[in-house]
Amino acid sequence: MTFPAAPSQAIPSSTREQALEVLRALVGRPDAVFHEGQFEAIEALVDGGRRALVVQRTGWGKSAVYFVASLLLRARGAGPTLIVSPLLALMRDQVAAAERAGVRAMAINSANATEWGQVSAALAADEVDVLLVSPERLTNPSFRENQLPSLVQRTGLLVVDEAHCISDWGHDFRPDYRRIADLIAQLPASVPVLATTATANSRVVADIEEQLGAGVFTIRGPLARESLRLGVLRLADSRDRLGWLLTHLAELPGSGIIYTLTVSAAEDTARLLAEAGHVVKAYTGRTDTQDREALEDALKNNQVKALVATSALGMGFDKPDLGFVVHLGAPSSPVAYYQQVGRAGRGSANADVLLLPGTEDAEIWRYFATASMPAQDKAMAVLEALGESPRPMSTPALEARVDLRRTPLELLLKVLAVDGAVRRVSGGWESTGQPWAYDEERYRRIAQARVDEQQSMVEYERMSGCRMEYLAAALDDETAAPCGRCDNCAGRWFAADVVSSAAEAAGDALRHAGLPLDPRAMWPTGMDRLGVPVKGKLKAEELSASGRILARMTDLGWGNALRAMFASGAPDAPLDPAMAQAVVAVLREWGQGGWEGSGRPVAVVAMPSRTKPQLLESFAQAICEIGRLPYLGAMSLAFGGPTGERGGNSAYRLAGVWDRFAVGPELQQGLESYGGGPVLLLDDLVESRWSLTVAGRALRQAGAGQVLPLVLAQAG
Incomplete structure (x- = not known):
């Protein structure tokens, strides 16, 4: 194996012996020796003050490099090592491994918030050798403003674990990792930096080296695992x-x-x-x-x-x-x-x-490749909303202004924060006022790389x-x-x-079917901005009961058939007999459980459908025939029916269906003729649950004693 040129200054004769002593304490074996490349990396950091990248297969011992280097640097008067680590499981293992080597390690992450005060006190007393933080901590206002500046000044070694996440070409899109380049730029030139990964091709290696800065010492070993x-x-x-x-x-x-x-x-x-x-x-x-x-x-x-x-x-x-x-x-x-x-x-x-x-x-x-990529129109909508707001906006408040679900909205905010267009502050997010342009070429490159x-x-x-x-x-x-x-x-x-x-x-x-469908109980925040006069909890007399879904579209069993049924361009067709029998089994099991305490339904009502009317009609006919229940018909579409597209957030999905489902005269008469008994409400596909919630509310207001939703598929 060939390594780049070693640091030019003379190496103290005791460095290898000191490092070997620490290594043996770390692994608990008095005969332990360094793997090829381990000491060279330690040497570059401790004696050379270099910026190093280690690309080695899992199990090679990358953590040993930074733990040994940390103790040696601490012995020479350096400050604590800061390790950016991506997962809680990894942090727990790293803290345990550090303790075995006599390294005083602590972590700051979402799982130990009650310990943050103790960690801060230990840092102030210089009783921490290694501090592990998640990349998400770097965007936390309190951490960024109150702790990070002093840490940057005192850090003796910065370690970026799973460094492939820094790169656009990493297989996981994590915008928080892009903040690390800014962190590296803030460090004094004398502070060594170590990036480690087991999963980097040449393209990713070049990208990481560029972000680490000039003169990176790269050690790259064979990746094949003989075991x-x-x-x-x-x-x-x-x-x-x-x-x-x-x-x-x-x-x-x-x-x-x-x-x-x-x-x-x-x-x-x-x-x-x-x-x-x-x-x-x-x-x-x-x-x-x-x-x-x-x-x-x-x-x-x-x-x-x-x-x-x-x-x-x-x-x-x-x-x-x-x-x-x-x-x-x-x-x-x-x-x-x-x-x-x-x-x-x-x-x-x-x-x-x-x-x-x-x-x-x-x-x-x-699905997963497209779900994480920010869209230009959504990004501009977020920037416009924040720019117009005189105060910071929370994520729920933004949901009433931008039609994005919570997870992709939070991801987009992180992307914009890394690009300097927004910042997270106490109370939510605010615009920085800096100009921002959608990097279409960058996202196109990432998308093509994923296809490849x-x-x-x-x-x-x-x-x-x-x-x-x-x-x-x-x-x-x-x-x-x-x-x-x-x-x-x-x-x-x-x-x-x-x-x-x-x-x-x-x-x-796989043929077994039937999942609970919990009703919506709270209206989304900020609905008044979207012209919907609701807030807080749904009233008891407006609520539907818990329902049932045949299956999720991601299920191993019925998932394939459901995905084909609802695929783009799939024709509208009657319900498959085998699927009808599966729904009957769901009903039978549901009835044995007591119909959520509502009593046996007295009639069937269907949601209106502009894309699958034949499917819903046959669905209703099958349920009525098998259950010997009268079919009261489908609800009517009002004001042109629902607006917007599937996939939006709760606020926009509710606004798009509010007052869009009506109880027509014939359906009203049918409900009244059955004395306010419970009804089954059938639908083909549920996603946000707001269509069923609004339709169920309308049926309750029209006299239905209770509404029991029964749906073929759940998206996601």
């Missing part, structure tokens, strides 16, 4: 993929991770495997912070066979003996895939990695050559070579059969 045995098994559908897991999960070595692309897929898979007797748990973005830590510990201690996880369990999770990683559906790029499979085999000789791609993968990739990465992942699935060589080459590893272990090099190492009973059990689970 991993890769494979791909293409099965017909979700039934067979889940059936394979039911058949073979127990045969996989040790404990591991089963990755899925969506939250619903993780929850459904975990439920199926647990019902079959496997000790598994779901781990997703919906998992509470405290529960995440408990689940991570359970996996580390081999108390579960697997966590069924989304990418929420990703960067930084450290279990050296993780025995396997299975993917139900492929990540959208070889870089993301390499990072996730890199969780396995970090401290063991062997680990198994298997990809079970799905036909729905490409559609899910496209998706195609590379398809090629990985279908290739006949060495899989590890392909992944390493995708990261521009010049040492990439055939591994001799993957299914293409050495033959299929995994069984491909699916036991019929397992396939049947999976099929039954």
Whole structure:
């Protein structure tokens, strides 16, 4: 391996010995030695005061570099090390690792707000060697104004972990990471900076080097993981993929991770495997912070066979003996895939990695790729709203002025903040008054890069050559070579059969349908600005009851059929008989549960539809025939019907449907003839729930005793 030129000044003879002593305390082994490149990086930081980039595979020991360097610098009188770290799980592991080496480490993040005062006091007393912060902290007004300036002046070493996130070309779009370049620019030239990552190709490396500044000392090692045995098994559908897991999960070595692309897929898979007797748990973005830590510990201690996880369990999770990683559906790029499979085999000789791609993968990739990219018209609307406001605006207040959901709105605000157009202050966000232009070329480059990465992942699935060589080459590893272990090099190492009973059990689970649909209970903030005279809670006499949904469009079971039904350009057609029977099963189970205390419905009403009238009509007819209920007809569209587009935020979606659904004379007469009994309200697709809320309110005001929504699909 070839390294760049070492620092020019003389190296104190004791540096290696001191570093080795710290390393051995860190790993708890008196015979530990440095991996190739580790001491060279420490030397560049401690004795050279350099800016360094370390690109090494997971498990190589990048954290050892900055912990050893931190202690050596502290011994020479330097201030504390500031580590920008992306995930809570990573922070917890890093703090624990630091303590083993005698490093006094503390963290500031969203999960330990009650400890921030203690951390500040320890910093003031110079009792902290390493402070870990999330990139999001850099946008926090209090932290940025009260703590960051003194930290910048005192910092002895800045570490940027998972540094590929700095780059536009990183596989994860995180605008908060772009603030780090500004932080680096504020540091005195004498303060060393270390950036580390395991997932950077040449394009990303060049981008990081540019942001670190001139004279970057880059150490880049081979990325192939000798412990991993890769494979791909293409099965017909979700039934067979889940059936394979039911058949073979127990045969996989040790404990591991089963990755899925969506939250619903993780929850459904975990439920199926647990019902079959496997000790598994779901781990997703919906998992509470405290529960995440408990689940991570359970996996580390081999108390579960697997966590069924989304990418929420990703960067930084450290279990050296993780025995396997299975993917139900492929990540959208070889870089993301390499990072996730890199969780396995970090401290063991062997680990198994298997990809079970799905036909729905490409559609899910496209959704997530576009969901995070800011749109020009929305950005200009945010800037206009903030520019006109005499005081800072909260995110909920902005939602009444810009038709964006909360998560993409917050992402857009971060992008604008990084670009200097807005700033976060006490009370919300305000305009800086600085001119801002939409960087269309930049976003076009990012979008095209993602398309290219998706195609590379398809090629990985279908290739006949060495899989590890392909992944390493995708990261521009010049040492990439055939591994001799993957299914293409050495033959299929995994069984491909699916036991019929397992396939049947999976099929039954996938056919099972029915999810609760909770009613809206609060009106969005600021509706008066949009001409809707409501605020606070919905009145009890306006509320609909909890309803039912056949399935989410992201579900492994009915999701594929529902996505096809509602795809752009899909024709309007009668309800499929199999889907009708699934809805009947939902109704039967719902009725056994007592109809939410409302009593058995006495009639059926449908939402009006401009795109799927045939579907809704057949849906209503099927429910009436099977349930022997009268059909009172569909509600009427008023004032031209709903306005706006799907996907907007709550305030705009409510404004777009307010007073747009009417109870016509015939429907009014029907409601009155059934004495104010509960009615089923049918709809084809629910997203924001405001259409059902407004329609249900109108039905309640027209005399319906209770409204029980029943919907075929939920978006997302």
